[in-house]
Amino acid sequence: MKILGVIDIGQMKNKFMPKNFEVTAEELQELLRKNDPLLIFDLRLQDVYKNGHIKGAVHAVCDAKAKETIMPKIPKDVRIVLVDEDGLMASKTAKIMQSFGLDSYYLKGGMNGWNKGIVKGNPPSSIESDSLWKKMQDSKDDIFLLDVRDTNEFSDFKIAGSVNIPLQDIFKEEHFSKIPKDKEIVTLCPHGNRAMVATFALAKNGIESRTLAGGLAGWSQVLNPVKAIEANPMIIQIEKIGKGCLSYMLISAGQVIVIDPLFPAEKYQNIAIQNNATIVKVIDTHQHADHLSSAWHLAETSNSTCYESELEQWDRTAQQLLKDGESIEFGQSKLRVISTPGHTPGSLSYVVDENYVFTGDILFIESIGRPDLRDKAEEFAGELYDSLHNKLLKLPSDTIVFPAHHGQTVRSKNGVFSTTIEGASKHEILQLSKEEFVKKVVGMTPPRPMNYQKIIQINRGSLSFTVNEIPDLEIGPNRCSIAGT
Numbered sequence: 001m002k003i004l005g006v007i008d009i010g011q012m013k014n015k016f017m018p019k020n021f022e023v024t025a026e027e028l029q030e031l032l033r034k035n036d037p038l039l040i041f042d043l044r045l046q047d048v049y050k051n052g053h054i055k056g057a058v059h060a061v062c063d064a065k066a067k068e069t070i071m072p073k074i075p076k077d078v079r080i081v082l083v084d085e086d087g088l089m090a091s092k093t094a095k096i097m098q099s100f101g102l103d104s105y106y107l108k109g110g111m112n113g114w115n116k117g118i119v120k121g122n123p124p125s126s127i128e129s130d131s132l133w134k135k136m137q138d139s140k141d142d143i144f145l146l147d148v149r150d151t152n153e154f155s156d157f158k159i160a161g162s163v164n165i166p167l168q169d170i171f172k173e174e175h176f177s178k179i180p181k182d183k184e185i186v187t188l189c190p191h192g193n194r195a196m197v198a199t200f201a202l203a204k205n206g207i208e209s210r211t212l213a214g215g216l217a218g219w220s221q222v223l224n225p226v227k228a229i230e231a232n233p234m235i236i237q238i239e240k241i242g243k244g245c246l247s248y249m250l251i252s253a254g255q256v257i258v259i260d261p262l263f264p265a266e267k268y269q270n271i272a273i274q275n276n277a278t279i280v281k282v283i284d285t286h287q288h289a290d291h292l293s294s295a296w297h298l299a300e301t302s303n304s305t306c307y308e309s310e311l312e313q314w315d316r317t318a319q320q321l322l323k324d325g326e327s328i329e330f331g332q333s334k335l336r337v338i339s340t341p342g343h344t345p346g347s348l349s350y351v352v353d354e355n356y357v358f359t360g361d362i363l364f365i366e367s368i369g370r371p372d373l374r375d376k377a378e379e380f381a382g383e384l385y386d387s388l389h390n391k392l393l394k395l396p397s398d399t400i401v402f403p404a405h406h407g408q409t410v411r412s413k414n415g416v417f418s419t420t421i422e423g424a425s426k427h428e429i430l431q432l433s434k435e436e437f438v439k440k441v442v443g444m445t446p447p448r449p450m451n452y453q454k455i456i457q458i459n460r461g462s463l464s465f466t467v468n469e470i471p472d473l474e475i476g477p478n479r480c481s482i483a484g485t
């Protein structure tokens, strides 16, 4: 069955006039059988959708924001059928959409009344984030990333190399010339809804494309592991590529310590298994504000111990608290704790076997951490200066620095993001006196990470969350350095 087609819907409309916005299961099956071009939006939860949906239906989020941002951009001549569990919400939404002038209907009785066969997984006109990432590694130049968000959303953050044509402009012929014919086209937006409408519009004009499943929110969850150090301990750097967050697995004599783990936490378990090793300890450098730490979850599921800084505020009690000068052993290696406040009051850096230092959000490859995310910028800036100059920059100059993030413009070396104390000591901002430093840093107010207050509350243990919420909470760049990248 081909859902995306080039049939003139205007002609079709006269032959198809359902009453009360209703489409019965039989009528919908007939439309599908005839290859009528129509968009079927499945409004149920994504997990439920993936477990079984009508062939060709796409998952759609139908909250107030989606209605506001997408409805006005859908052309009036596209037939839409909404599907939910029982037809109740879908009927109301179809009516609202019709009031916008859209050609919208709903499946009478919803999926409860559908007995015509279902399929599982994502539709073939979509591509999963992991698959896109792999393709981009192999043949980046063969892929055309078409971002259909509004211009202001695109300028806020984007996937490097993507091109912006807002959804409402996709339907204008003059924009088709901007789309190459010799590349694989992937449409993208925050959750995949607008992009899927774009894929539909392109297909109507004979251009094949696929939609990034889960959109930029899904993209923000891709984890990419790279072996950074082969020796003992082996160090694997795991990057959340959509955000530039960096986490680490240190493996020594079959024992693993994980630093700043991200979601999805299963990735770390899988890597440990691949390396015949066992996760024994899980540790954060600080209470993160831009992404959810999976430290608690990973420690629980891997039956290992979770360590956190004793100087952060926690609403949990099941962790081991760490302070300056303590050591943690794993395999044949030793991790030494240095208190380096300034980004948060309890920020810790970890020196491993006196060769490597994990600096969290205090010292980056290209920049330093920002002191303003706890609203005490001046006080924290002074501490940040002391942590940098009196502690980190006092380490041997060849110590390898592994930070918790990298900026959007920073390039890796052989896929690894790191520097040395000597390299980092050359940052311009580190040449200033303490007074100049505080004045300059306090005066810099780059945009804050999206949802940072909620993320802090979750990481602190004050607010519960579900795994399904993570992509939305984490969408957008990391914004933990003073450069705002």
Ligand SMILES: [Fe+2]
Residues within 6 Å of the ligand: 286, 287, 288, 289, 290, 343, 361, 480
């Ligand atoms: Fe941070």
